[in-house]
Amino acid sequence: MDNLKLTYFDFDGGRAEPARLALHIGGIPFEDNRFAPADFAEVRKATPLDQVPTLQVNDVVVTQGNAITRYAGKLAGLYPEDALQALFCDEVMSALEDVNVKIGATFGLKGDDLKKARDALASETLPRYLRWLQHQLESRGGAYLADNRLTIADLKALIVLRWLSSGKLDHIPADLIATVAPKLTGYMDRIANTPAIAQYYEKRAGA
The missing domain is CATH 1.20.1050.10 (Glutathione S-transferase Yfyf (Class Pi); Chain A, domain 2)
Structure with a gap:
């Protein structure tokens, strides 16, 4: 199984929350990497487009909240096949x-x-x-x-x-x-x- 690390602000809500929920519901192991808003300026330096959320899949870092949520949904069986x-x-x-x-x-x-x-x-x-x-x-x-x-x-x-x-x-x-x-x-x-x-x-x- 791939190693997943989801990076976003340390609060419940926002663009990463649907992916967090999907992975939880699906029982998919992942590192929930949360950071304080005050640390955003430093965190964003390591992101592809200066924004979060990001999802690291093994050694690859992916950006864009909806894309990450869709991927999490597919892993968790929460995205339609039709x-x-x-x-x-x-x-x-x-x-x-x-x-x-x-x-x-x-x-x-x-x-x-x-x-x-x-x-x-x-x-x-x-x-x-x-x-x-x-x-x-x-x-x-x-x-x-x-x-x-x-x-x-x-x-x-x-x-x-x-x-x-x-x-x-x-x-x-x-x-x-x-x-x-x-x-x-x-x-x-x-x-x-x-x-x-x-x-x-x-x-x-x-x-």
């Missing part, structure tokens, strides 16, 4: 990454500039993505986003939806999801209560 279902999975993953990028673009803004940018996200952009995601969920049976089973699309959705509803993003209402796409709230809770996922976070809380 080409169309894989397309549905990738579509959701890419849309959710759009959300990450659009929110990320507001980091570094302050005061009125931050409020204006976040208000625009909360009133226009995020509702559009959230309603779309709710529609995808409903059109595929209401339980999962692809393949009628848990996939990495659900793992990424869980992480992004939790972030949006955390109350930690200034000027993004914590009840935004409940307001504009309420069915995603129950979906998020149900995915979080998947035994392997709940077990992972219980273990993390006790670490």
Whole structure:
């Protein structure tokens, strides 16, 4: 078996979290290399594109969060084998990454500039993505986003939806999801209560 080392910030969430979950669910051994945000300037010097996450597979270092998550999903049996279902999975993953990028673009803004940018996200952009995601969920049976089973699309959705509803993003209402796409709230809770996922976070809380 390949030796895997996943490098990302030392917090639960973000672009590496779906891969962490997938590897945990699949029982795939890996080194969970976490670092403090203050150490990022030094860590990034050793990364291919000055960013994380990275995944080292034996002696090869790979970048790009979605690619890493997809690889982890394949190892863990959480990525569809059917080409169309894989397309549905990738579509959701890419849309959710759009959300990450659009929110990320507001980091570094302050005061009125931050409020204006976040208000625009909360009133226009995020509702559009959230309603779309709710529609995808409903059109595929209401339980999962692809393949009628848990996939990495659900793992990424869980992480992004939790972030949006955390109350930690200034000027993004914590009840935004409940307001504009309420069915995603129950979906998020149900995915979080998947035994392997709940077990992972219980273990993390006790670490």
